[in-house]
Every structure is written in C-alpha cells, then in structure tokens.
Amino acid sequence: MSTEPHTHTGAVELAAGEVPAIRFEHVVKRYGDNTVLDGLNFTVRKGDRVTLIGPSGSGKTTILRLVMTLEDSTDGYILIDGNPLTHVEKDGKRVAIKDKRRAEMRKRIGMVFQQFNLFPNMTVLENIIEAPVHVLGRSKPDAIKRAHELLEQVGLPDKADAHPTSLSGGQQQRVAIARCLAMDPEIMLLDEVTSALDPEVVGEVLGILRDIAENTDVTMLIVTHEMQFARDVSNRVLMFDKGRIVEEGPPAEIFDNPQEQRTKDFLSAVA
Ligand SMILES: Nc1ncnc2c1ncn2[C@@H]1O[C@H](COP(=O)(O)OP(=O)(O)O)[C@@H](O)[C@H]1O
Numbered sequence: 042m043s044t045e046p047h048t049h050t051g052a053v054e055l056a057a058g059e060v061p062a063i064r065f066e067h068v069v070k071r072y073g074d075n076t077v078l079d080g081l082n083f084t085v086r087k088g089d090r091v092t093l094i095g096p097s098g099s100g101k102t103t104i105l106r107l108v109m110t111l112e113d114s115t116d117g118y119i120l121i122d123g124n125p126l127t128h129v130e131k132d133g134k135r136v137a138i139k140d141k142r143r144a145e146m147r148k149r150i151g152m153v154f155q156q157f158n159l160f161p162n163m164t165v166l167e168n169i170i171e172a173p174v175h176v177l178g179r180s181k182p183d184a185i186k187r188a189h190e191l192l193e194q195v196g197l198p199d200k201a202d203a204h205p206t207s208l209s210g211g212q213q214q215r216v217a218i219a220r221c222l223a224m225d226p227e228i229m230l231l232d233e234v235t236s237a238l239d240p241e242v243v244g245e246v247l248g249i250l251r252d253i254a255e256n257t258d259v260t261m262l263i264v265t266h267e268m269q270f271a272r273d274v275s276n277r278v279l280m281f282d283k284g285r286i287v288e289e290g291p292p293a294e295i296f297d298n299p300q301e302q303r304t305k306d307f308l309s310a311v312a
C-alpha cells in the first residue's frame with residue numbers, strides 16, 4: 042500500500058499499481074475574482090460511491106461540472122483512470138490536451154442534472170439514442186434496442202414515443218437516467234437529481250439509482266440532500282465548505298459521529 046503524494050484530505054490508500062477512477066491534483070477554479078476551488082486534491086477509487094455534502098456555494102456542482110468538462114479548471118490536473126481529462130503537465134507547463142482526446146475522455150462520463158436537461162424537441166427514445174448513435178457510433182437498431190431495455194429498467198416501457206414535456210418530473214428524471222446509462226459510463230455524476238421533484242416521486246427515482254448502485258460497478262459522484270440515500274448508497278462522504286474538504290469518512294462516521302463543527306451545523310440544518 043502506498044499513500045499518494047500531495048494530499049492531506051481526500052486521499053485514499055491505493056493498492057500497488059491501482060489506478061483511481063478520478064483524481065484531482067491541486068485543482069483551482071476561479072470565476073473572475075471568486076476562487077471557488079483553491080488547490081483541491083481528492084481521489085476516487087473505481088467503483089466508489091462518493092457523496093459530496095456541504096452548504097450551498099461550497100463548490101459541489103463546480104466539481105461535477107469540471108469532471109463532465111462543462112467547465113475548465115483554472116489550474117491543476119484532473120485524471121480519469123490515470124489519463125489527463127483536459128490538461129497535462131509537459132516540461133513543467135500546463136498544456137491543454139487535444140480536443141479529440143478530450144472528447145474521448147468525456148465519453149466515459151455521464152451526468153444527471155437537477156433540471157433533467159432533456160431535449161424538448163425530441164421524443165424519449167430520440168433523447169436516449171442521440172449520443173450512443175452520434176457520439177459512440179452505435180448502429181441505430183442497436184441503440185434503439187438498448188433504449189427500450191433501459192426504459193424497462195427505469196419503469197417507463199411505454200414512454201418511448203412520448204415527448205418530455207408530457208411527462209411528470211419524476212418520469213423525466215428517469216428518462217435522463219436512462220439516457221445517461223445508454224452511454225455505458227464508467228463514471229456517473231448525479232447533481233441533486235431529486236431536488237426539483239415533488240416529494241411523492243423522489244422515492245421512485247432514488248430506487249432506480251439504488252438499483253444501479255447495487256447491480257453495476259459504475260463509479261458514482263453524488264451530490265444530494267437525501268441523507269438516507271447517501272448513507273445507503275455511498276461508501277465515502279466528503280464534507281465541503283468553501284471549496285475545501287473539511288471532513289470525510291464512511292457515511293456512518295460522518296452522519297452519526299461528525300467531528301467538525303461545520304459538519305454538525307450542516308447536518309442539523311438539512312435534517
Ligand atoms: N457560472 C458561474 N459563474 C460565476 N460564478 C459561479 C458560476 N458557477 C458557480 N459559481 C460560483 O461558484 C461557487 C460554488 O458554486 P457551486 O459549485 O454551484 O456550489 P454548490 O453546488 O456547492 O452549491 C459559488 O460562489 C457560485 O456563486
């Protein structure tokens with residue numbers, strides 16, 4: 042076993058030769074004068090389910106958007122499966138990787154958003170097959186077959202031809218999950234996927250995600266205020282404040298025996 046360099050929190054013990062799914066190395070993100078992440082280090086092992094908690098504005102969404110390459114980091118490096126996601130260090134300089142390579146990296150990662158983000162002008166089926174056909178180059182019949190399987194899996198077998206706007210929020214989110222899975226992502230990013238839903242449909246969406254967690258080895262990075270879900274599904278919880286990890290550990294430790302005052306305050310505020 043070796044402890045990785047540079048890290049104080051966010052580090053994990055890696056077996057010899059083990060390559061983590063996600064690694065943040067001194068990642069900086071600024072919006073103008075606002076430094077959101079200031080040299081963030083953390084490591085996520087393959088198959089880990091890591092929940093990010095922390096007050097609004099602490100940088101959780103920014104972290105997910107960086108992994109999804111929807112935002113560019115200001116400095117530092119993000120490695121996916123040991124490969125640079127957007128930038129690489131060359132002769133001591135930070136150099137952007139080629140767009141083509143970046144697109145390749147991005148294919149391995151899927152994200153589900155709070156606001157579903159389905160294409161409103163496409164049917165459910167078209168939403169699900171769009172990326173597999175156009176990004177992965179799958180044949181249309183194969184993509185359609187898989188889309189139907191996924192719709193079955195998320196409990197919407199009869200909605201293939203529906204338009205997203207005719208669906209409830211819970212149904213739209215289930216389609217968004219199916220669309221994400223259609224890319225066979227190695228990493229799934231879930232950003233408060235139940236926060237925009239009516240309370241009575243939160244359970245059905247969480248049930249599908251529990252199912253995926255139980256039956257696949259996809260690495261998950263989860264932002265949620267559903268603490269019971271986080272407790273059940275994740276094996277690690279990272280508590281953020283102002284872009285820094287203030288506490289981390291297995292869910293039972295963080296939720297039942299938090300050490301930091303900021304964690305205690307946050308947990309009592311969301312309970
Ligand atoms: N597109 C943006 N432009 C400017 N500031 C942003 C943008 N996105 C996020 N921020 C700022 O980054 C900080 C972290 O936000 P965010 O990552 O959304 O936090 P969280 O998801 O934990 O609530 C906040 O101060 C927010 O105002």
Ligand SMILES: [Mg+2]
Pocket residue numbers: 101102103
């Ligand atoms: Mg957020």
